[in-house]
Amino acid sequence: MFTTVDQSEVITVSDRPSVLITGASTGIGEVYAERFARRGHDLVLVARNKTRLDAVATRLRQETGVAIDIIQADLTEIADLETVETRLREDHTIGVLINNAGGNLRGGFLDQKTEDVARLVALNTTAVVRLANAVAPRFAEAGTGSIINISSVVGIAPEFAMSVYGATKAFVTFLSQGLGLELGPKGVYVQAVLPAATRTEIWEHSGIDVNTMTGVMEVGDLVDAALVGYDRREAVTIPPLPDPTQWDAYQAARQAMLPNTRQQHAAERYRVAR
Numbered sequence: 001m002f003t004t005v006d007q008s009e010v011i012t013v014s015d016r017p018s019v020l021i022t023g024a025s026t027g028i029g030e031v032y033a034e035r036f037a038r039r040g041h042d043l044v045l046v047a048r049n050k051t052r053l054d055a056v057a058t059r060l061r062q063e064t065g066v067a068i069d070i071i072q073a074d075l076t077e078i079a080d081l082e083t084v085e086t087r088l089r090e091d092h093t094i095g096v097l098i099n100n101a102g103g104n105l106r107g108g109f110l111d112q113k114t115e116d117v118a119r120l121v122a123l124n125t126t127a128v129v130r131l132a133n134a135v136a137p138r139f140a141e142a143g144t145g146s147i148i149n150i151s152s153v154v155g156i157a158p159e160f161a162m163s164v165y166g167a168t169k170a171f172v173t174f175l176s177q178g179l180g181l182e183l184g185p186k187g188v189y190v191q192a193v194l195p196a197a198t199r200t201e202i203w204e205h206s207g208i209d210v211n212t213m214t215g216v217m218e219v220g221d222l223v224d225a226a227l228v229g230y231d232r233r234e235a236v237t238i239p240p241l242p243d244p245t246q247w248d249a250y251q252a253a254r255q256a257m258l259p260n261t262r263q264q265h266a267a268e269r270y271r272v273a274r
Contacts, residue, residue: 017095017145020044020088022075022131025052027200028150029100031223036096037064044094046071046084046101075101075127076119085134097135098148099128099172104165117164124168129175136183143187148230149176153196153238156250169194173236180235189233193226196240 019036023029025047033043037060047053050072057068071087073080088094102124105112132147139145154160155169176192183190197216222239229237238247265271 016041018042018044018091018093019096019098020046020084020094021098021100022046022084022127023101025049025056028195028198028219028223029098030056031219032098032100034060035223035227037066037068040066041096042067042093044069044071044087044091046073046075048072048074076122081127081130085130088131088135089138092138094135095139095144096146096148097131098150099131100150101127102150102168104162108161109163112164120164121168124165125171128172132175132179136179136188139188140183140186145187146189146191146230147176147179148191148193151176151192151194153194153240155194177235191230191234192236193229194236194238195222198222
């Protein structure tokens with residue numbers, strides 16, 4: 001199932017912890033910042049582009065009155081990543097982490113340079129797991145807190161021919177589901193959000209004109225849907241998926257295989273006649 005509780009049950013925010021959002025200067029991260037600010041949450045916004053961060057922070061302070069700190073950081077740089085980790089460990093007002101920062105590369109695997117692939121993996125996976133690891137112990141000790149990881153439907157679709165990007169997003173989804181099982185009993189909520197094509201700058205960075213594409217979701221619609229899933233405490237939220245039973249069937253098929261993976265000997269079909 002998508003949810004860890006009855007989908008009709010909506011979680012009411014009785015208190016308003018601060019929210020730390022990575023990749024908050026534009027796109028999905030910026031809209032998350034706006035939505036949580038309008039809910040009355042103070043913010044810590046993280047991104048590389050300080051000019052854009054300042055602009056977002058100034059606008060939201062004026063429009064909502066919440067307190068906003070910014071951290072200029074490139075999460076592929078260890079020193080910058082450690083700065084954000086320290087903030088997550090030490091700032092006990094932060095009760096929500098949104099791992100949104102991510103990227104893609106132009107072309108296929110044969111066209112991508114090793115150093116670019118390494119930076120993409122560092123941003124899309126290493127930063128996500130390190131930031132979650134920085135804050136999870138504090139959340140678990142407090143018995144409350146939320147981690148929202150922005151994944152992608154590409155992570156379940158190798159057919160989309162985005163091998164490295166898809167692999168990183170598969171990691172994010174798996175990590176989120178695993179952490180949900182591990183941390184949920186300790187009071188920590190973990191959500192994986194799997195957008196499909198969404199109108200963000202990632203397409204331009206990938207060398208694709210988004211205006212030539214069909215079926216592209218607007219960022220506001222994506223985040224609003226993801227927040228419905230957040231309020232319902234869904235473990236996995238796929239905003240464009242109209243029929244949740246398809247995900248249920250996907251999960252059921254995967255789980256049905258698990259008992260058959262615990263075998264002392266190789267399956268009969270792999271045995272060599274002697």
